[in-house]
Amino acid sequence: MQLVDSNTLFFILILIFSVIVHEVAHGYAAHSLGDPTARLAGRLTLNPIPHIDLFGSILIPAFLVLTNAGILFGWAKPVPYNPYNLKNQRWGEALVAFAGPGTNLLIAVIFAFIVRFFGTLLSPQALSLAGAIILINLFLGLFNLIPIPPFDGYTVLSRALSYRHAFALRAFEQRVRSWGPVGLLVVLFLFITLLSGPFANLVFLLFHLLVGG
Numbered sequence: 001m002q003l004v005d006s007n008t009l010f011f012i013l014i015l016i017f018s019v020i021v022h023e024v025a026h027g028y029a030a031h032s033l034g035d036p037t038a039r040l041a042g043r044l045t046l047n048p049i050p051h052i053d054l055f056g057s058i059l060i061p062a063f064l065v066l067t068n069a070g071i072l073f074g075w076a077k078p079v080p081y082n083p084y085n086l087k088n089q090r091w092g093e094a095l096v097a098f099a100g101p102g103t104n105l106l107i108a109v110i111f112a113f114i115v116r117f118f119g120t121l122l123s124p125q126a127l128s129l130a131g132a133i134i135l136i137n138l139f140l141g142l143f144n145l146i147p148i149p150p151f152d153g154y155t156v157l158s159r160a161l162s163y164r165h166a167f168a169l170r171a172f173e174q175r176v177r178s179w180g181p182v183g184l185l186v187v188l189f190l191f192i193t194l195l196s197g198p199f200a201n202l203v204f205l206l207f208h209l210l211v212g213g
Contacts, residue, residue: 012061014129014136019076020051021107022100022140027079029099033092035085043079051076060188073143073188097155104141108134112210119211134210138203148187149173 024046027038038044043051052058056075064073086092111130119127145153149172158169179186191199 011132011136014132015061015074015140016048016052016057016076017046018104018107018133018136018140019057019074020046020048022104022144023051023076023079025099025103026096027081029096030079030081030086030092033095034087035081035083037081037085038079041080053077073139091159094156094159097152097159101141101144101152104137104144108137108141109210111137112207116210116212131207131211135203135207138206138210142203142206143191143199150183150187 024044027044030037031039031044041050053076056077061074081096083089083093083096086096088095111133115122115127115130115134122130144151145156147153147157154169154173158173161169
């Protein structure tokens with residue numbers, strides 16, 4: 001019995017590449033702001049081996065596929081960086097956090113531009129590839145911008161606020177991060193049960209607006 005068809009494997013490969021690009025973007029943003037931690041750790045590379053996270057890159061995507069959860073999501077090992085090395089101490093952490101989802105959204109826009117204006121020149125296989133890249137990167141970019149810990153959107157929000165207003169948010173973030181994978185599972189479960197439908201509708205709406213379909 002074939003548990004995973006070729007289309008699903010195709011999506012998983014695009015997902016893995018997209019989450020790796022997401023993490024590398026964090027590393028390059030930190031490096032450009034003066035922090036060499038990611039470079040010294042060998043994480044400024046598209047080679048998937050240093051980035052693969054057993055839990056987020058393999059087990060969670062496989063679980064979502066095998067249970068027909070209706071969404072496909074995952075993550076790579078977070079790229080390390082030292083916020084105290086950042087030249088811009090006021091906005092540096094927010095910029096580093098935004099770099100990951102921002103890169104995913106930029107990839108989605110670039111491929112949507114190709115489909116919208118050059119789609120008639122592409123083969124059906126190329127259109128299918130571009131469509132999958134757009135959808136997955138839209139999903140990753142928007143999902144990671146949701147302002148709940150431990151996602152990038154929460155970091156952007158908490159670092160953009162004044163210290164007085166951000167203190168409570170940062171304390172809550174540290175508490176959630178201390179839960180480790182359990183915290184991520186709770187957030188993912190709540191998302192699937194409460195928000196996956198409306199969120200998917202938003203992603204497909206943006207997809208059609210971008211490609212002009």
